[in-house]
Amino acid sequence: MPRNTQVWIDTQAIQHNLACVRSLAPEAKLMAVVKADAYGHRLDLCVPAMADADLLAVATLEEARAIRRLGIDQGIVLLEGVSHINDLGAVEELDLELVVHHEHQLTMIESLGYSPSHRIWIKVDTGMHRLGFSRVAAADAFARLSGLTGLDALCWLSHFAASESDPSFTAEQIQQFDAAVSDFPGEQCLANSGAILTVPDSHRDWVRAGIVLYGVSPLKDKIGTELGLVPAMRVESELIAINDVEAGESIGYGRRFTADQQMKVGVVAIGYGDGYPRAMRDGAPVLVAGQRCALVGRVSMDMITIDLSHVPEARVGDSVTLWGGALPVEEVAQWADTIPYELVCRMTRRVRYNTSL
Numbered sequence: 001m002p003r004n005t006q007v008w009i010d011t012q013a014i015q016h017n018l019a020c021v022r023s024l025a026p027e028a029k030l031m032a033v034v035k036a037d038a039y040g041h042r043l044d045l046c047v048p049a050m051a052d053a054d055l056l057a058v059a060t061l062e063e064a065r066a067i068r069r070l071g072i073d074q075g076i077v078l079l080e081g082v083s084h085i086n087d088l089g090a091v092e093e094l095d096l097e098l099v100v101h102h103e104h105q106l107t108m109i110e111s112l113g114y115s116p117s118h119r120i121w122i123k124v125d126t127g128m129h130r131l132g133f134s135r136v137a138a139a140d141a142f143a144r145l146s147g148l149t150g151l152d153a154l155c156w157l158s159h160f161a162a163s164e165s166d167p168s169f170t171a172e173q174i175q176q177f178d179a180a181v182s183d184f185p186g187e188q189c190l191a192n193s194g195a196i197l198t199v200p201d202s203h204r205d206w207v208r209a210g211i212v213l214y215g216v217s218p219l220k221d222k223i224g225t226e227l228g229l230v231p232a233m234r235v236e237s238e239l240i241a242i243n244d245v246e247a248g249e250s251i252g253y254g255r256r257f258t259a260d261q262q263m264k265v266g267v268v269a270i271g272y273g274d275g276y277p278r279a280m281r282d283g284a285p286v287l288v289a290g291q292r293c294a295l296v297g298r299v300s301m302d303m304i305t306i307d308l309s310h311v312p313e314a315r316v317g318d319s320v321t322l323w324g325g326a327l328p329v330e331e332v333a334q335w336a337d338t339i340p341y342e343l344v345c346r347m348t349r350r351v352r353y354n355t356s357l
């Protein structure tokens with residue numbers, strides 16, 4: 001028997017979430033963000049469920065290549081473009097769409113003498129201060145790119161810094177964007193998940209949906225199911241031991257947890273070697289037989305320990321849910337002082353993936 005530590009991916013949930021995004025932004029075309037192996041949900045399982053997306057978006061050339069290897073010929077946008085002139089050949093060969101955000105990339109394309117992609121997205125920095133041209137440099141980029149042979153369309157893109165939490169800064173970013181691009185032709189793309197949910201004015205011609213497609217909420221005070229989404233990932237393992245621990249005895253590395261009364265402690269076959277964060281605090285919830293149990297003691301590489309004192313029926317071999325199903329990943333992430341994006345992205349190669357449904 002292989003070790004029973006596995007991720008279940010619900011591809012129907014992905015289709016449902018994609019339809020939700022469509023109904024939230026009915027006028028806009030949809031760019032489905034599948035970077036980082038579909039936010040840890042795996043490209044091979046998820047991309048076939050996204051056939052309805054107008055474009056896919058990835059961070060790296062390797063991710064785009066992996067999609068092509070699956071035999072998928074949907075359009076793909078490289079959200080950061082490429083950094084090396086040698087990569088422009090692959091852009092052409094794999095039929096990718098480039099984002100251009102930096103002078104360095106403009107120079108590279110100019111030295112090639114034609115556009116390696118039929119559509120280029122010019123990225124404008126409107127306040128995120130990560131990637132993108134200033135207003136003046138964006139106009140210059142437009143002028144330099146628009147004459148290139150092989151180019152059918154130039155489009156505009158920008159990224160929000162706090163669409164899920166700071167509406168007034170987001171409004172400022174939209175103003176900056178409009179000031180930079182409204183005099184130019186070209187389709188516009190601004191909204192990430194937070195903006196799709198909360199800033200209709202940002203929907204424009206294209207929305208860029210990431211985390212919502214996986215059924216997870218980007219908003220601090222809401223979970224995916226409260227937004228009508230269906231979480232696509234469930235992480236599951238099993239109890240490999242159940243032990244009695246006496247009052248005053250400590251559990252695990254560093255003796256972080258000490259029992260203050262007699263306890264029944266379950267050992268679950270998952271640890272930071274599988275992607276369950278070592279930062280997880282005592283009290284983090286897991287589900288055993290539908291009941292919430294608390295993490296007790298440090299997360300090891302291969303195991304965690306949980307309090308089973310109130311689950312007398314628990315047996316070795318019982319399944320344990322780490323997140324997903326009735327246990328929202330948004331809530332679990334808080335116990336590791338992180339965001340659900342990071343939890344879903346960090347499962348390691350040791351974990352088996354399956355599709356449910």
Ligand SMILES: *Cc1c(COP(=O)(O)O)cnc(C)c1O
Nearest residue numbers: 033079159192193208209210211
């Ligand atoms: C990751 C990413 C997105 C998607 O963000 P979500 O919050 O997951 O919707 C959109 N645009 C860019 C540029 C990104 O890097």
